[in-house]
Amino acid sequence: MQNQDVDLVREIMADWSAMKAARESFHGQWNEVIEQVLPRYRKFNEARTNQPGEKRTSQIYDATPMLALRHFAAAEDSLITPRVQKWHRLAVSVEELKDSPAIRQYLEQVTNTLFAHRYRWRANFAAQIGEAYVSHGAFGSGGIMIDDVLGEGIRYRTLSMSRTWFSEDAFGMVDKCCLQWGLTLRQAAQRFGRDALTPSMQLALEKNPETVYQFLHAIRPRRERDDSRVDSRNMPIQSVWLCLDAGNHVVQHSGYRTFPAAIGRFYATDDSPYGYSPAMDSLPDVRMLNSMEKTNIKAAEKAVNPPLMLPDDGALEAFDLRAGAMNYGMMTDDGRPLAAPLNLGTNVPLGIDYANQKREAVNLGFYVTLFQILVDNHQMTATEVLQRAQEKGVLLGPTMGRVQSEMLGSLITREIDILSHAGVLPEMPPELVEAGGAVEIEYDSPLNQAMRAEEGANVLRWAEASAPFIQADPQAARVMNAGAIVRGLGDVFSVPQKYMHTDEEVADMDAAAAQQVETAQILEAAPVAAGAAKDLTAAAVNATNARI
Incomplete structure (x- = not known):
């Protein structure tokens, strides 16, 4: 290992240690979330002796929190990144x-290209982004790695929080992270090349290529670089891979033009780059629900199969609890039974009602109740639909909007950089080049449409309230700009642009309609003009005859 590599490894390991220390205080809550809500995940700082697929639900008595997290992730996916729309x-x-027009066409082509590459089956975006949303709901932070695979294009991979550490820049954006990956020697050789491995690793590769080694991927801003050079070691973002199981051997030192990890936080926290989650907020209710359901199960069992009271120990020897069994000698001569049930669990309904209250609280904590706003009542007017959508947008905007700006903004920026350098994007119009390529991202997801629903609801209320006055005075209808209202409502209701005529098409239709009216007027006036011409001709003939 060269001297510069020794210094580099020392810096990276110091960064990683500081990041691990900053995250340590979260592990207790996160592990409890895993126990109660996400048992399929391995706990933080847990030994790797536990194998995937082990049963970890033996102490969970109610599945409501697990289902609520699943619904939360699905709702976040459908509200922010629905696959069925742009x-x-x-x-x-x-x-x-x-x-x-040239710039609008260019931006539309770029957007179409982004979606086409993002949702290719090899890219695996849809599956990986869903796991990131699970991480948001469980741990408050989650992200996705956007890799550029030579010859194959963009690839996405979820960043597991148990193996992801990060820190912020001076403006609160994630600009440095350490990622721990477990790779087999065969995978490591595929990724870095056989020559990048140590001699002992190369030897093990020949004997047992499926042996797993632990690697650390450090991504951080490069402090020193030569702007005149465009090689991987002079890119703005530094990328270093270390093999932890081989003495922190540097297997790859390269770089990125843009930050490759898109990380979002659901709730912000004080003095920490890590966020809080709905699961962490709901932990008291989750713990209580699990304990209550365990008690309710015991109470219900006692109510259905109660313990028996018998006169002495000897009576148990001949007592038969099977259905239809005949127990002789268990009744006195006067008909009084010698065996009677001990009536316990008589307050089972009370326990069930209380548990249902906790279930409702858990669903509320995971926003499940809010997500069902538009599902509860199908018999709603358009105004009521917009009002409910607006309520949803107001409540979800501060949290999911943060995920949009932090994670999706970084993701789209990274995608544009990869596709641009691959020569896939169309040529930028000259006027946009002169403006410095100043392009902004505008989100048009169902969440953003819900946040804009207030405008549509106000318009519909205004039109409804104006109806009596327009009926009394039809001239009042001229106040409304009907064309603008229809376009605005189409945007609020997320009507695809292909279903609406453009301004140019409307102008052409108006011109054609005006031409038709003019032609009809000409045709209508033709008989009158012909008759007038005939009369004039006859008058002229008569005048000539009169002179003769």
């Missing part, structure tokens, strides 16, 4: 360029 678009920040 949940973002690109726009220019320069006001003078917004109406340029």
Whole structure:
């Protein structure tokens, strides 16, 4: 190992130690979340002796928290990154360029290219982003790695929080992270090349290629670089892979043009880069629900199969509890039974009601109740639908909006960088080049549409309230800009642009309609003009005859 590599490894290990110390205080809560809500995950700082697939639900008596987390992740996916629609678009920040047809066409082509590459089956975006949302609901933080695989394009991979450490820059954005990966020697050779491995690793590769080694991937801003060079070691973001099981051997030192890890936080915390989650907020109710359900199970069992009271120990020898069994000698001569049930568990309904209250609290903590706002009542007017959607947007905007700006903003920026350098994107219009390529991301997901629903609800209320006055005075209808209202409602209701005519198409239709009216007027006036011409001709003939 060269001297510069020794210094580099020392810096990286010091960074990693500081990041681990900053996260240590979260492990207690996160492990409890895993126990109660996410048993399929391995605990933080847990020994790797436990194998995947082991049963870890023996102490869970109610599945409501696990189902609530699943519903939360599914709802976050459908509200922020629904696969069935384009949940973002690109726009220019320069006001003078917004109406340029060339720029609008270019941005639409770039957006279409992004979605086409993002949802290729090899990219695996849909599956990986869903696991990131599970991490948001459970641990408050989660992210996804955007890799550029040579010859194959963009690849996505969820960042497991148990193996992800990160820190923020001066502006609260994640700019440094350490990722621990377990790779077999065969995978390591595929990724880094056989020559990058140590001699002992190369020897083990020949004998047992499936042996797992632990690697640390350090990603951080590069402090010193030569701007005149474009090689991987002079890129703005430094990337270093260390093999922890081989004495922290440097197996790869390269870089990125943009930060490759998109990490989002659900709730912000004080003095920590890590976030809080709905599961962490709901832990008291989750613990109580689990304990109450355990008690209710015992109480119900006692109510259905109660313990028996017998006169003495000897009576048990001949007592038969099977259905239809005949127990002789268990009744006195006067008909009084010698065996009677001990009536316990008579307050089972009370326990069930209390447990249901806790279930409701858990669902509320995971926003499940809020997600069902539009499902509870199907018999709603358009105004009521918009009002409920607006309520959802107001309540979810501060939290899920943070996920959008932090995680999806970094993700889209990274995707554009990869596709641009791969030569996949169309050529940028000259006027946009002169403006410095100032492109902004505009989100158009169901969440953003719900946040804009207030405008549509106000318009519908205004139109409904104006109806009596328009009926009394039809001239009042001229106040409304019907065309703008229809377009605005189409945007609020997320109507695809292909179902609406553009301004140019409307202008062409107006011109064609005006031409038709003009032609009809000409045709209508033709008989009158012909008759007038005939009369004039006859009058002229008569005048000539009169002179003769």
